[in-house]
Amino acid sequence: MEFQLKRIFPTLEVLETTRSGDAARLAIQCVGKGVDLVIAAGGDGTISQVGGQLVSTPATLGILPCGTGNDLARTLGVGPEIDLALSRLESGVEAVIDVGEWCSDTAEGFFLNVAGSGFDAAVADKINSGIKRLRGTPAYVAAVLSTLRSFRPEPVLIEVDDDKFEATNMLTAIANARCYGGGMKIAPRASVADGLLDIVLVKKVSKVAFLRAFPRVFKGEHLSHPAVTYRQAQKITLTSAGIRPFLIDGELIAARQVTLGIRPQSLKVRV
Incomplete structure (x- = not known):
């Protein structure tokens, strides 16, 4: 999958999570660096942690559904299949969505x-x-x-x-x-x-x-x-x-x- 992503995004940098909270922390780092597209590879929990840090920022969330449910990907039409998600990432099409807060x-x-x-x-x-x-x-x-x-x-x-x-x-x-x-x-x-x-x-x-x-x-x-x-x-x-x-x-x-x-x-x- 990393090979396919680097074909689409030659300057891609892969950041791996090793413990709870890493996804949010890494997303904050990406925003601080001015990254335009932050791709979250994981389940709904991981995607939520990353997306939550991108709210009201210039950065765009990309989704690679690799979890148990992959339900947000279903709603947005970018999954749950990886091949479909990759094609959506490559398309460059963006939408602006609502976010729940708690x-x-x-x-x-x-x-x-x-x-x-x-x-x-x-x-x-x-x-x-x-x-x-x-x-x-x-x-x-x-x-x-x-x-x-x-x-x-x-x-x-x-x-x-x-x-x-x-x-x-x-x-x-x-x-x-x-x-x-x-x-x-x-x-x-x-x-x-x-x-x-x-x-x-x-x-x-x-x-x-x-x-x-x-x-x-x-x-x-x-x-x-x-x-x-x-x-x-x-x-x-x-x-x-x-x-x-x-x-x-x-x-x-x-x-x-x-x-x-x-x-x-x-x-x-x-x-």
Whole structure:
């Protein structure tokens, strides 16, 4: 792959990550050097870390989907196949997209794809703990089936723009893009250029009911299910009674409260 990239970009410099946080740190270095195009090779987490450092800068994000899900690449039409991604990088065509932003009790950052709380966070934890030996949709399906056996929904206070309510949901997904979980169209109406977050709430249901409805998410046909609530907003805050895992573009943080918003048209991407 490096050979193919150097054919397209003869002056390419390859920087490798060796530990957590390296992707963001290296992206900051690239911005400081005035690099025009920063190509992130990895999964949604790595691409999010790099892209987050390019927000509101002159640099453009390039994507090589090499991860488990590669869902942002799917939404943008630059993957998940490497050959397609290379052709998009070579095309020189760019788009400017929205970026999600988040802050918790102790940290803050950006997300490009999907954030969430509840079952999807528990599934991500399962994948990160070992199911990554599988790739794409099979990894997520295996994690869903494993997680469902022990998952217990907990109540959360939800504030969406000026509306506030408490709910015990299976999951709360906050999407800038359409897919997560290796092609699951959790927010099929989402656009990375509309200045809005798409919010999908799935109420507590029985395990049997959940499994029956689960296949619909792959076609984006779940929004009509009676247990699903869908809406759009510019801001949402989730508050739990205690510290809970929260999903940010495939990676997990621990927080009691998380507020998410949208920063419109703030990142250039090679498409």
